[in-house]
Structures are given as C-alpha cells and as structure tokens.
Amino acid sequence: MSQTDHTGPIYIRRQSELFQTVRENSSGDTEPDNIFQQNRNKLLIEASAGTGKTFTLVELVLELMFTRNIPLKSILIVTFTEKATTELRMRLRTKLREISDACENKLSEFQNVPEESYWEINKVQRDQVKAALLDFDSVPVYTIHGFCKRILQEFAFENRQLFDQQLADNNLLFQEVFRRYLRKELLSNNNPVSRLFTLYVKQSDGYLHNLEIEIRNLLPRRGKFVPRFPSFEVFLREFSEVWKVLAERDLRLNKNDSAGHPIISAFNATALNGTSKKNIMLNLELLLQTLSEWHTAGSIEDAFYMLLSIELDRVTRPKCRQTLRDGEKWLSPQEFPKAELEWISAVVDCEKLFQRHNLVGEAGKILRAWVIQKVLGDVRGELRKTKMEQGVFDYDDLLHLVEEQVNPGENSTTPTALTKVVREKYACAVVDEFQDTDHRQWNIFRKIFLESPEHNLIVIGDPKQAIYSFRGADIFTYMQARRVFAENYSQAPVSLTKNFRSSELLLCGLNRIFGSSYWLPEEKGLEYINVGCGKPELELKDLTDNRSAVHLLELLPQFTVSGKKLADQSRLQNPGLSEGMLNALYSLNGQRFYGKDALLKSVESAYGAAVSDSDKNEVLQLFLDDQAELATSRFADAIALEIKKLLAKGSPERERPVWKNEAGESYLREQDICVLFRKASEGEKIGKALRACGISIAFYKQKGLFEGREARDIYDLLEAINHPNDHSRTAKVRLTRFFGINIQDLAEKSVDDSDLTNFLHEWKALAESRKFRKMFDQILLRTRMVERELFLSGDERSVTNYTHLFEVLIRQVLENHLDLHELSLLLKRFIDGKEDPGENENLLRLESERNAVQLMTIHASKGLEFPVVFLYGGFTANKKDSIHFYHDEEENPVIDFLSRDVPEKFRWQLEAEKQRLLYVAMTRACARLYLPYVGFIEGNAGRPVCKINGDYSVINDRLKTIDSGMPGVRGVSPFSRSFCGEPVSGLEQFFEVKDRKKPPELEVPKLPQTQGLVDKVKNVEQSLVQLRRKKRGFAVSSFSGISSRKDEKHATETVGGAVTVMPVEIRTESQLNDRRENDEHYHQQIPDTEDETNSYSSESKNDLLPGGTQTGNMMHELLEHLDFETIRTSSSPQNWLEQPRVRAQIDTIRERHQRSEETVPVIAEIIWNTMHTPVRLGTAQDSEQVELASCEQNLREADFYFPIPSNDSLESNDSEKLKIEAELKLGDWNVDKGFLRGSIDFVFEHKGRIYLIDWKSNTLEDYHPKTLENEVIKHYMLQLQIYTLATSYWFNLDSKEKFEKRFGGVLYIFLRGMLQREGVFFFRPGWNDLLDYERILSLEKY
Secondary structure, X not given: OOEOOOOOOEEEEOOOHHHHHHHHOOOOOOOOOHHHHOOOOEEEEEEOOOOOHHHHHHHHHHHHHHHOOOOHHHEXXXXXXXXXXXXXXXXXXXXXXXXXXXXXXXXXXXOOOOOOOEEEEOHHHHHHHHHHHHOHHHOOEEEHHHHHHHHHHHOHHHHOOOOOOEEOOHHHHHHHHHHHHHHHHHXXXXXXXXXXXXXXXXXXOOOHHHHHXXXXXXXXXXXXXXXXXXXXXXXXXXXXXXXXXXXHHHHHHOOOOOOOOHHHHHHHOEOEOOOOHHHHHHHHHHHHHHHHHHHHOOOHHHHHHHHHHOOHHXXXXXXXXXXXXXXXXXXXXXXXXXXXXXXXXXXXXXXXXXXXXXXXXXXXXXXXXXXXXXXXXXXXXXXXXXXXXXXXXXXXXXXXXXXXXXXXOOOOOOOOHHHHHHHHHOOEEEEOOHHHOOHHHHHHHHHHHHOOOOOEEEEEEOHHHOOOHHHOOOHHHHHHHHHHHHHHHOOOOEEEOEEOOOOHHHHHHHHHHHOOOOOOOHHHOOOOOOOEEOXXXXXXXXXXXXXXXXXXXXXXXXXXXXXXXXXXXXHOOOOOOOHHHHHHHHOOOOOEEEOHHHHHHHHHHHHOOOOOHHHHHHHHHHHEOOOHHHHHXXXXXXXXXXXXXXXXXXXXXXXXXXXXXXOEEEEOOHHHXXXXXXXXXXXXXXXXXXXXXXXXXXEOOOOOHHHOHXXXXXHXXXXXXXXXXXXXXXXXHHOOOOXXXXXXXXXXXXXXXXXXXXXXXXXXXXXXXXXXXXXXHHHHHHHOHHHHXXXXXXXXXXXXXXXXXXXXXXXXXHHHOOOHHHHHHHHHHHHHOOOOOOOOOOOOOOOOOOOOEEEEEHHHHOOOOEEEEEEOOOXXXXXOOOOEEEEOOOOOEEEEOOOOOOOHHHHHHHHHHHHHHHHHHHOOEEEEEEEEEOOEOOOOOOOEOOOOOOOOHHHHHHHHOOOOOOOOEOOEOOEEEEEEOOOOXXXXXXXXXXXXXXXXXXXXXXXXOOOOHHHHOOOHHHHOHHHOOOOOOEEEEEHHHHHHHOOOHHHEEEEOOEEEEOOOOEEOHHHOXXXXXXXXXXXXXXXXXXXXXXXXXXXXXXXXXXXXXXXXXXXXXXXHOOOHHHHHHOOOHHHHHOOHHHHHHHHHHHHHOOOOHHHHHHHHHHHHHHHHOOEEOOOOOOOOEEOHHHOOOEEEEEEXXXXXXXXXXXXXXXXXXXXXXXXXXXXXXXXXOEEEEEEEEEEEEEOOEEEEEEEEOOOOOOOOHHHHHHHHHHHOHHHHHHHHHHHHHHOOOOOHHHHHHHEEEEEEEEHHHHHHOOOEEEEOOOHHHHHHHHHHHOEOOO
C-alpha cells in the first residue's frame, strides 16, 4: 500500500446492511446521524439467523462514537452469555485496531470518499479511537448479571446498602435449605403442611426425592398457579364443618344400625341408568365405608383423602331412566324421603366445597400439586432468609435488587437515585440477544434508558430464535417491548434481510420452507421475512448426482412378514386376506423387505398368481413396521452412510465435495459436518452409527471453559501437588480423570499412595523451580489421561478442555509471575466467577484440532455454523409433562398443575416453540441441509411409512406440502431427495447389534464375528475348560505379564494334555482405568553383569550399554518422549546430542533408570540411527523405505484394552486337532476370562496406511534377517496377533477391502542392531490371517 503525507480525514465505509437500508429509505438524506434522528434515539432491530447481527452491533457502537461523539466507555453493551461478551469485546477491539492502523499509516485507500455510506474520521475521532484502545479493559461489555452486580457495587450509596456479598451456588444452597425445611417442617407433626405432606406420602406414594427435584426445577419459574389451592389449615377447618354435618346425618339415618344402610336401599329403589348403576353404587359404598371408619376412629385427613378419591357427582347427580321398573320407587334422588334427602344435601355441600377450591380430579395429582405449591413458597422464603443471614446472593437476586431500585412501583415516574447515577455514567445501552430477555431485565432497561428522552437504547434480537424458555427467557416480554417501541416511540422494527452465512440455493430452499402461514404465524408476532444472499460465492461443489442444497433422506418402508399376524388374521371371522393368500404368506414368515415393490414381488411369487389391489393394500398395511423407535435407528444408519459417502471414506481426498467460501476452496473435512439432535439419547444413537462406519465424532458442549469438570479436576490436582502429604487432598485427586479411580473402589480397598505421593512431590519440585510447562507435560505423560480419554471413552471434548486449561494457566503464570499457591487460588476464582480470565480465555474450543464430525444438541448449536448440517431425532413423542407452562390471554405466565394438556387456545405456543427450535437448527447450515423425511405408501390410502409422534412432525408435515421440483436459483431446484433405510451392508456380520451396559466407564470395541467358527473348531471347550470361569470377575492382564509367567512351573498345570496358566489377578470392570503396568518384561533375563555374552568384541559399543529391564524401560521412555522436531533437523547423533534440551532429557531418564553417564553417546547413536535409518515397509528388496523421523502422523505408547478369549458354545470333540492348533497358535500359555491390556510402542501412518512398531532392546547373537525372524516367531507371534487385532478395531478395519487398503504391517525394531543400521523385522498379516487370529482367540464380545 502506498503512503502519503496527507493529514486530512480518512473515510471508513459502513458495511452493515442496516446503514445501507436506512440510506436507501431516507429520501436522499445521507446525513450519517439520520438513523437515530428518525428513530428518536430508540432502535429495535430484528436480525434473522445469519444476517450479521454481531457485525451490525459493532458498527452501531462505532456510529454512536463517530456521529454522536459518545465515548466508548459511556456505551453500555449487554448480552446474555459470557461467550457472547467475549466475542463482542474481541470483535470491537479488532475493528478499532483496524481504524487506528488506517489512521496511523494514512493508507491511500482510506483517503478517497466512498460512494457508499461512510464515517469521516478526523482528529477528534482519531483521538477517540486511541483513547478507547488505551483503556479498552474498562469498556462496559457485560452480561445482564454482570451489569447488575457492577452497578450494585459501584453505586452502593444510591443503592442504600453495601453490596459486598459473595456469589453463591444456588444448587448447593437449595440442597441445604430444602433439607433443613424437610426436618423442621415436613417431618414434624405439629403443623398443617406436615399433615398435608404425610397424606401425600401415605396415600399417593409420594417420593421425597421427586419432590426435591420438582421444587428445584420450579424455583426460577415465574407464573400464577392454576389451580391455586388454599391453605391446608383453612381448608381442613371448612371441610371439618361440612363433613361433621354429613356424619351426624348419617348416624341419624342409620340409627337402627340395620343390616343394610337406608341410603343403599333408596338407591336400589331408584331408576338408575343400567350402564352407570355399577359405578354409582361403587362410589356410594366407598362413601359409606369412609363414614363408617370416621364413626369408629377415623382422622379428618383420611376422610378428606377418601372423598377426594370418590366421584361425588355419581352420588349427588346419578344418571336415571325416565320410567320405573318393577321394585323401583323413585325416578331420582330428589324424590327420596326427607332423611335421605338431607343426607344427599350434606354430600352436595362437600362436593361444592371441593369445587370451590378446585379439588376436582385425580386425588394423587391434586395432593402432589398442593404439596408442591405450599413447599415451593416456603422454600423460596427460606432461601431468601438464608441468603440474607449468610450474606450471599445468586443471579436472580441481582436482577431483583436492581429492578427494585430503578422501579419501586408500577406507577412511579420520578427517577430513583440509582437510575440517575446510571444515566450519568452511560449515555446509551445496546442490548444483544434481546429475544432472551425476561420481565425483570426489560423493566430495568425500560426505566433507565427507554423512558429517558436524552438516552439512546438499541435492542437487537430475533424472536424466531427464542429457544431458552427453560432458562427463564420470555418471548412474550419481547413482544410486549416491541409494542412499546411501536406505540410510544413510533418505532417499527428494522429488519436485516441479507444472509451472510448460507448459499443462495440453500436460502431459496429455507425461504420456501419457512415462507408459509403454517410456519411462525404472523398474527402471533413471529413472522418470517424472506432473506437474500449476501455472499453469492458460497457453494458446496459435489460431483454426486441428485444432491441439492436441501436434501431429503426419505425413509423406505420396511415390512416384516410375521407368523403371529398371519395367525391372528386366520382367526378373524372375516379376514382381510383369503385363505390361499394367507397360506402363501406363511412361506415368507420372518423375512424382511425394504420398499413396497420388493414385498409385493415376493408375495406375488409365493402366491403364484396376480395379486389384487385390495390384497396388496391389506398386505402392505398388515406387515408395515411403522414404529417411530425403528425410524430413529434406521435414520441414524442412513445419516452415517451419507456422511461416509460425503467424506469419501477409503478413497482419495479429491473425491470429496469442495467447500467454497470467501477464504477460497477446500475439500470438505469432518469438522465441517454437524449432526443436530434434541435429546442426549439421540446423540448416543447417532454416535454409535457413525462409529460403526469408521467416522470420528466429537460431542460438543457449549459452556464456559471454567464451568466444567475439567477445571475442577485441575484445581484438585494443583491443591494435591501443593500439599502432597495431605491424605484428604490426595484421595480427592484420585477421583479426578487424571487417575480414574471411582469412589467405591477408594472406599472399599486400601489404596497404596506411594506412587501418587512420589509423583506429587516430583511435580511440586518442578513448580517450585517455576517449570510449570514441564510440570503440566509430565502430568499428561505420567497419568496417561489423554490416551485413556481418547481410546477408552472417546471424549475428545474433555481432552481439548484439559489442554486448553493448561495453556491458559501457563500464560497466567508467565504474565503474572505466579507461584503454585497463587496459581491455585487464581484458578479457584476463575471457577467461582469472581475473576474474569480475560478476553477469549473462557471460550470453549471446538475439537477441530482433530478431524471429527461434530455432534451437538440444537440448543448448544445456537451461534454456530457448519457447511453441512444433518437434522436427526424428534421422531418419538416426548414424555407427557405433568406440569404445563404457557401464557394466558393477558400474556401472563401460567404454571398449570392439573390439566392433561395445555388448553387448546394456548396450544399454538407449544407449536411455535418447536418451530423456533427447528428454525435455529436449519439455519446453522452454510451450504447443505439434510432433513429426514417420512412420506406415504402409494396406493395404501395415504398411510405414512412411519409414525412421527415427536417434535420433528412439525417439519415433516411442512415438507409434504412443498413441490421439491419447483425451480429455485437459475433454474436449479434447491430440493433433492434419495431413499434410505436399507440395512448397512456387511456390518451385521462384523458387529454385534445388541447393546451392553457394562463396563459403563468405557466403550469396548465390538469384535468381528467369524462365520463357521463352530463348524471348524469343535473342541475348544475341552481344551480351555479350566479357563471358562463364568462366575469370576474380569481379569486384566498385560501381554508382557502373561509372557513373563509362562516359564514359571508353579503357575502351570496339565489338564487333559493341554497346558494352561492359573488365573491371573482378578479385577472388576470398574478398575480398568488403573494405570497400566510396564509392558516390557523380557522372555530372557539379561543380568547386569560382565558375563553377558554377545557376538560383538569387547570394544563393541553395545558393551557400554548393559542389558536388563532397566535398559529396556529407559529406551522405551526416551523413545516415548522423543522430540521429533529436534531429531529430524539434526545431522548426526553428535549434532543431536549437542542440543541442551536433548542432553538434559537423556540425563534425566538414564539417571532414573540407574545408567551411567558413559552410556549417553551409545544411547544417542541408537536413537538417532533408529529414527534416520531408512526402514523397508515390506519384505521385497524394492519395497518403499521411510525414515521414522519424517513420520509426523504418529502415536506413541498407544494403550488398549482387549477382551480375553471365552466361548462356551463349542462342542467337545476333535480334541487332538484342536490341541495341536491351540499349541501352535497360543504357545504354552492361556488366560482367564476378562480383558487383556497392552500398549503399542509406536503407531504411524504413511501414505494412508497404518504401521505398528514394537521396540526391542534384547541382546542377540546377531541381527541378520533370519535371526530376527526366528526370534519373533519363537517369542512374539501372539503379541503380533493381538496388536494386529487391536489396530483393526481401533481403525474400524472390519472388511477385507478396508484391511488390505489401510493396514500396512508390523515392524519389530531391535534397537541394539540399529548401531549397525540393521535389526528391523517386517511382517504383514493378511485378511485371512486376521480371521485365523480371531478364530483361535475366539473372543467374546462385550
């Protein structure tokens, strides 16, 4: 860019659509200040998804600075989440820096007046920008709660109280208050509420735990109760009066105490309706029984409950005929004699009392609602009292306190002291995400800013994205605010109508879906306005046929011919199918068909003649599998297959679609794809389907970095490091994910703390030396937390959070010179929300450092975007809510306890909430949106292929009305569709479909099942009979542990000619997270003596490096922690060793393993040669060679847990054949039922193929290929088999095609041989070898 000495103003173009729209609509008036002049300082902006809301908000702040000359520190910016405040601060600072740089450098491109709307930046504005950047930390960007807390603390005098309380965890406080209230009130016999509670528990099977949950969930809810129950004490007093009258009249009527009650005789002599007589007499007898119990020794509470359970109207107003029959005297009870009439009149009084107090309905529900209402009010009062006593507050208290101070009364017009000082401090308020407001928040901004003519108030939101009602957000408050803007300030909402997120074709499809009166009804204030495309360059280039911007995955109908249904048909008096057709269908019993044509073709073939249309319809209707639960599973498989096709799994990357945006073009990556669902259970199902197809996934949870378990785990760890001898702290840290011990194990067994204590002291020494980065690295290496989380639980979200937190803490240490104690205190303040970690530090990272398809709930996805989005779930009906929330005619919130459903006139509110949630989901897509679709079976009276009872029915019904063939953009339809739902081909034979609940803490890979195993191997039962201990716990063994025991004669015994090993240590599944044992125990022990023999001369370098397990462990640890960058760039072992960090690492590790300093050059040469010697990836002489130092895609010390053989289904014959086979394959060891654990030293990927390496430090006579081959065959073949199988499960190599394409082979590298640049043995098992390994191991699937 050219620079000049120009000292005049520069011109910054306004880019937001808001300013362009205003300018075009302002009759030629281009005054920059015009937007606020015409809107009287008040502005309501409605920004649909993707229209650049945050970008517009930043430019509005600049508009206030440059046209109103309002300092940035006088512009209050409020949003609703910490994440949003961080993003706003970051964007605003970036924009100010850009303007500052343009002013500072006087770039010529900013010195010409633009044709579009612009800001003229002169010296005054330049000084404003500079001042804003210098004092940017004081820029008032807050959450609503942060703003309230700030003004309460800053203006304590005007607030008339010192606000120095601490923020409390409301959940913990509630638990304390509720349980104290339980002991003091509910479990006491001296008050009405305890009597009501006792009745609820005694008569209605009420559960205290459920009550606690319901009270906790209702605490933040606002609304009037429907129905509103009276005080139980007052009601009992009224009930006692009418009940005693009834009891007295009953005694008078039945004074003779005859065998039959006179009222029974009277009803028997009444012309009762025949169909209802039984019910009438049943309720009458229950009432008489209640009176009888009262006359003896009954309580008023029990009498009340019994009457509540009786249908009194059956007694007071029974249905009667109009004519008498023989033996009948009266047409209705109104004709009864006087005594009986008085008795009925007393029952009527009881019924009226119940009706007056809304006690009509199911007794159990009434008692539950009554108890909840009473307890909820009391607990709220107790919470307020406790918080005042303890000097603490919660977030709702902040809003309540501020609202009270700025709005002391509904009719108050005089500004309060707090209102005045806040107005003096802030000239304007900008409120983001205004659709998520509630009545208190609106009252605060209305009183402070809206009602002040001198102040600006800008609110921006989108009512179509109001999806957080469960958090207290109130869409009706937004609508009321919008009416206030319109009626009092003549300010209609300004709409942003250009979308900068999605492609033109996708927007065309979305406009067509949402542009119907069926969707987001305009009369309810939720109008959808068509949006245009602001980035026409966005495009997903896909060579796949029939894939447009909105692709419908239409479910094929599934039919299962059921013998039971056929038998039921045969028993009907008039079956829908003829006897001949039924008989023909029996031949198809148990068969499953996809698509009606496949079924009808088979039916016609079995029937042997043409099938009539009526029979076709009957067959289709009879055998259709239309359960919504089945559709959920079938759509999960279909989505997984479609994603697999998109990612061109197993094919070159160039076959993937190309995502084109403003940054350029790139092949579609896994993290560019997102699957959205409503419930966690749906996420588990789609995750399972994706894993089965070999697709990496990452579950995303959008919350603050310091709000999760990971931050608390690190805090507990820092506390334990700082106090390594404190038993309570060390016990607590064992429960973190760093060590993976569960609390039951900690309580049930004596735990050896020696290793942990040593680790803690070692880490504390590093912290005291201010080597925090090394300390955190050592924590990850020693605890193996990363490997355990990734390989066992697949929780990449947690791994990302742990590493991110370590980075943040290291940065805090460097910037603030903290010691360990200070760092721990700072982390605690971050967790408690008492200190802000800084710009962008509390934002969670997506797990996009590694390619993974993102899985998340729709609520979590708000604010995010992805090139490709799949919607999933919502097919099954949600559990009926026992409490309903809606707004009445006056738009006041209602909490309805007794209605079976939301009243019809308010039902639209629930539908609108579903539509808003789906709107948010569908607008996350940038280029392609996949929607499941359930159509109809043609020719079967429009019967749907599947029942859709859940929330997704809203969009499925809308899709039925859309003509997907209608042209969209440049003649191209935005819609396409393909059929789905056929079974995943080939996966059934490799993966077990049934779920297992254990072990809950990890997901064990499902193992391939080899067909024909039972036929070929008949005598496994006899050979391995001692190993099938069904009642034992699971054994956890390492390969090396098994190998080291095989020569121990005391551990073996011969049974039936088969050699077996006695059971190893028994552990339960919950112990699988224990740290793995050292995996290198040699089959031959080489003593640390001078007598060690080898083929090298005394001058051999190998003589300098003694044998034994210490040397082996040392070499493994060095290779595990090897810095690839330093060794890759070094020119020789000496050059590598000259680097201080390398020498320090070798010295540290060799000293730990008691090796002398003179071994350092030999160690360096072995490792350097190992990394730089070209390794042949094959057995042929012309096989490709590669240097390991160049293999950047690698994983070291990859832990695995492996199911150990168990198969009890095999017969006991062909023993000799099996014995020979077992001896050849298994050698002379066997193991018990459970899991085998191991660790592969080195896994790397080269040109799409996966290779395994096992380091061996054995001393051999020589390292020629034949010697190495004999050594591996003799001692390591079982290890090779297990490692190959483990790798096939890790990488989902579940077919011959995948295995042959992806698996490269196994390398055994004998490190001492690398001194002579030899010592590499390569072997590549084939697919049939893999099946043989499975056959012999006969692994049981868990």
